[in-house]
Amino acid sequence: MQTQVHLLTMAHPGDVSALDALINSGAVDAGRIVAVIGKTEGNGGVNDFTRGYFTQSLMQMLSGHLQASPAELAARIPCILSGGTEGVLSPHYVVFCRAPAQAANGNEGKGGALAIGLAFSAPTAVEQIGRASHAHQVARAVRAAMDDAGLDDPADVHFVQIKTPCITVARAEQARACGLEPVSGDPNKAMAHARAAGALGVALALGEIDEAALTDAALLSDMALYSERASVSSGVEISCNEVIVLGNSPRWRGPYRIAHRPMRDALDIGAVAGALSDLGLAASPQLGQDALGRIAGVFVKCEPQRNGRVRASRHTMLDDTDINAQRHIRGAVGGMVAGVIGDGRIFVSGGAEHQGPDGGGLIAVIASGAQDA
Amino acid sequence: MQTQVHLLTMAHPGDVSALDALINSGAVDAGRIVAVIGKTEGNGGVNDFTRGYFTQSLMQMLSGHLQASPAELAARIPCILSGGTEGVLSPHYVVFCRAPAQAANGNEGKGGALAIGLAFSAPTAVEQIGRASHAHQVARAVRAAMDDAGLDDPADVHFVQIKTPCITVARAEQARACGLEPVSGDPNKAMAHARAAGALGVALALGEIDEAALTDAALLSDMALYSERASVSSGVEISCNEVIVLGNSPRWRGPYRIAHRPMRDALDIGAVAGALSDLGLAASPQLGQDALGRIAGVFVKCEPQRNGRVRASRHTMLDDTDINAQRHIRGAVGGMVAGVIGDGRIFVSGGAEHQGPDGGGLIAVIASGAQDA
């Protein structure tokens, strides 16, 4: 098998014309699309409806190409979106297809080519969201996705994208009316808990943390527990957990490989250079035109440091009543990564609780081989 | 003479204790302070009162050390603040003192040391703000500040910081009541015009544009006209134009030098590396601890590109009803520059109309010589 990757742009959150055109031209076989990861231009918070709008538009369009209803497709193709294109970030989506392998392509001798695996969990109950049992549910789904990709060794996994459900004020009220207590009645707080559960679920599945460490109390509290490869978004539009596992495997073919690095803080520009370097790409200080042409996807998680400082200096993100702290940090880290890459089509997602070192995050890059490879 | 530079932090916009401590310890002679440039944590817009608060606090504190009232000091010491510490940016201020030269210090053979010159214009009438006559007024003040610094050759000037008055709804109403038409009744638009007039005033004084090109119609319209060295802020708290000119001069002594580069767009990380390189500092990809210790001030202007794109990709800054576009761009460019420098104490100011290439901006860096110099 091989993974095909298409980095596409949108004019607004209801615009899926770029993918529609590729399908109509035959460049993409709609039936082989297995996952979509993207950024839409909402605020990235509880009341960001650009994610649901894009997903509805995508599934409706695909439904016109395939013998399935939008609902059936949504239940089969994870479409994981992060809202918020602050600063230089540009709305875009990355479409992953699974296709029969082409002939040899140069990645055989380099430890394999990009592999993708998927899984959907059962729905998570509102009172379960953001708790340890939620993390265990995610861990099981990650292992299922690794099996799906044929990735046996956790070391070969470089990026796990999760989308978890979250809790709105209305959902919290419903639960309480049934005598069930949601993890938090504050929607933004509950969203953070949901992301934390997703992240520690990945960490557990990849052997980055011990099962014993994964308790209700540890979530959003023991920040020494984290995954270097988990990226978790949370949204009102879903009720189960969607998992996409990406890694490199000698069983797979194709021009793409993936690399990742943890980011120790919001100024860790070295992590960006490091992930690029693992793929044979040098930014000095920015990728050249050829190297930029090889980039098929850049995925970043980041987080405003909770002690109110970035290294020695005070930041003001957490004290700002006007701009949400996640919007601040996405804009800043997005600016830095986009500066190194030379392009604003970077997936930068805030809310990196337990995703990379505390106050930092992680980066994963997918690139094709050099022309001459 | 020599210029002394102190990069200080604040805990909030009314906190000038860091400078007070330096004065009390004798490290700074309050009477030698000639200018302050800083960033406060407001929103950077018309209703950002953190600038006025800091200035009031500063002048009141200095008044306790000097035989002058706060008002007299404010009329003599330009305190130019930019509001908005989005993302990783950190509230800070740079204090410039003029002192008798110490003995030789290693910069003699390198084309001179950091020189500083100052000027205040007469008050600008509300109906004049943001028009060509405003720019001419600024140009005269820039030339006066160059004379003050003994900088005869415009090529030796690397950074000109201007603060211009702006127009609130109330001021606009007053003017109209007198039969005078302000350049715009929209406060944010008027602020942009004020910055444009300041920038083209600098460009005229430095010979970067022809006098004939400087017309009312050109402001905010002919974006091919710009200064590579102008940084203009605008605020409700002043009524005249304050000018600080910084350059390198063989007549000056001291450990500091300044360098600058235009930035062609918000991803121009090469300009950051270039300005550092001019000062003998290498970021690969970030400054090391020693090099960071030599940094005394980083000054950046930037601007959301008005065609809605950053290079090939659509950005969403100008279409965002929730976050002002200037807040977006400061966060993004601030993140990139802070990533290269390794510190969030970067003066990043939005509103770069005619300050650097359209959609880009500029960077200036002040650094001391290497230890062994």
Add this chain to the structure above:
Amino acid sequence: MQTQVHLLTMAHPGDVSALDALINSGAVDAGRIVAVIGKTEGNGGVNDFTRGYFTQSLMQMLSGHLQASPAELAARIPCILSGGTEGVLSPHYVVFCRAPAQAANGNEGKGGALAIGLAFSAPTAVEQIGRASHAHQVARAVRAAMDDAGLDDPADVHFVQIKTPCITVARAEQARACGLEPVSGDPNKAMAHARAAGALGVALALGEIDEAALTDAALLSDMALYSERASVSSGVEISCNEVIVLGNSPRWRGPYRIAHRPMRDALDIGAVAGALSDLGLAASPQLGQDALGRIAGVFVKCEPQRNGRVRASRHTMLDDTDINAQRHIRGAVGGMVAGVIGDGRIFVSGGAEHQGPDGGGLIAVIASGAQDA
């Protein structure tokens, strides 16, 4: 004929289940739906995609009930949404159906019952949007909608809801690339021009202004020109003008009547009481439970006063860099009207340029007759 009115709620902008349930139960005949007016919970600005999301969801749902594609339905059923449910405002939509008249219902002797008429204009070119020719195009469409309703006398018209296209940064760039100059490159400014054109188009059609007064220069400038019955929204999701005319007509039957009042400023609580009084409803100071049960729709336009004052007192809406002025005014006027009505399901739309007196706006209320009528 008679007009049926359904005031429905939504759980999020993609939720049209309330109408779907009414159709499934037989309470609403999907084929008789002629118009929808509603409020969604976006920011109400250029980047508010909740309107497009709701419209897509609505048309897709209706398409399942009718022999027509979503696109065909969207071209036939005006769905005019205003984004922004600040403060106590609640997301909701009012569905209008045209049905054969039932038997006599008590409104015969009172000057008629609620009548509705519709029209769609041709698409408005980007360079035409927000100019006098745009207003003329709207005026023609209003007259067509009056004909459609059988409302010959402009005095019988009480509310005209218009949705006009607007200009994004991308659309402006496209136009400029073709050598055409849009009315403004600033999306929020262009949106204001589009609303102004819509409003003066209504004023012209209803004989509230002279045709000679309607010039390009008058738009957003001569604020003495206005309609007391125009409500205009503007959105990125459409390219033509949609018109809904509401009035009372003796030719129509049914329990509903409509009344309106201009609001002279944002504190004109008397206008609210006046419109209610015209319908036989007394608020002292709030509607009682029975009276509230008769309310079928409340429609308000409002505007932050451009001189920076509300009566004698300074307001800060126009100087606020963090919250858009339209969001401020919707929240304030919405709070006042909801307080009198006793319910947050009020259509309050900002951007009232030329819609009611300058700095004020207007209110229209639809209510059914008293039980015993």
Add this chain to the structure above:
Amino acid sequence: MQTQVHLLTMAHPGDVSALDALINSGAVDAGRIVAVIGKTEGNGGVNDFTRGYFTQSLMQMLSGHLQASPAELAARIPCILSGGTEGVLSPHYVVFCRAPAQAANGNEGKGGALAIGLAFSAPTAVEQIGRASHAHQVARAVRAAMDDAGLDDPADVHFVQIKTPCITVARAEQARACGLEPVSGDPNKAMAHARAAGALGVALALGEIDEAALTDAALLSDMALYSERASVSSGVEISCNEVIVLGNSPRWRGPYRIAHRPMRDALDIGAVAGALSDLGLAASPQLGQDALGRIAGVFVKCEPQRNGRVRASRHTMLDDTDINAQRHIRGAVGGMVAGVIGDGRIFVSGGAEHQGPDGGGLIAVIASGAQDA
């Protein structure tokens, strides 16, 4: 004694010229000023520095009139500000003076005239803020202020304004470094706890709750506990609790009286009418010019209902990532109250935890007697 009340406006948060002019004219004796309550145009959150700026400006100005430093005055004259003038609200401040009684003035037979009492507590430790011990500290200060006013009967107290310190990210870090755990590391959450402690302190002092009910666990949790007369603000600029008690007392003279009502929710316009009615003022639906001239101060607390509804309808305040919920509710309730009063100079403060019924709040009005009284 008698209380003098001056309702003054400001052009910006550093503008205290209106009071300065009254002092210079002799209309106000600076030495008799005992308290100031006002609204400034910041965002009302942790990073609202307009409160500190106004206070600094006020104390500096008063220092010029009195033989005392700004710091001494700040420790003696409570200046309690609430940030946020959303919508039609107008920045203003109410100055209270205590003066020897004039001759008889018509209020003698009506249950007394406006009385004012003050108290300052000791500083509250960071780890104590927002906990039950904080509430007890406030209760003691309220009783001291009642004694100061000569108000023995809690029933004669109509409004208690408290300002409590709050916790920034920096303060929380400091406390943790000392092994002390602040009530919350989230600044906005900690601010809510601080207000809750202040409110229940008032309730305890006024006998509205039992001492046994006042536990750490009850704060922000048992919302059935509340005061109908407490108004609490919280700000970074102070470290102790400031208390102003207002009531009516037969021992006092002067033209002013005060009345209050709890507000059951954000639509409780009847509470506004009720408080006015207690003072002999009729709004039908708005105060007339004469009645408006008698208003000397309107004080409102309000709160977004935590179940996500206002009466039957869903509101979106708590799910909004872009505008803080407190800004939403101040704008909405401010619009309603200003509509009834006919003026935007209303003190509307969000964060009404335990201040009035849950999801509602309270209103207090000070008015002078009728001309003919």
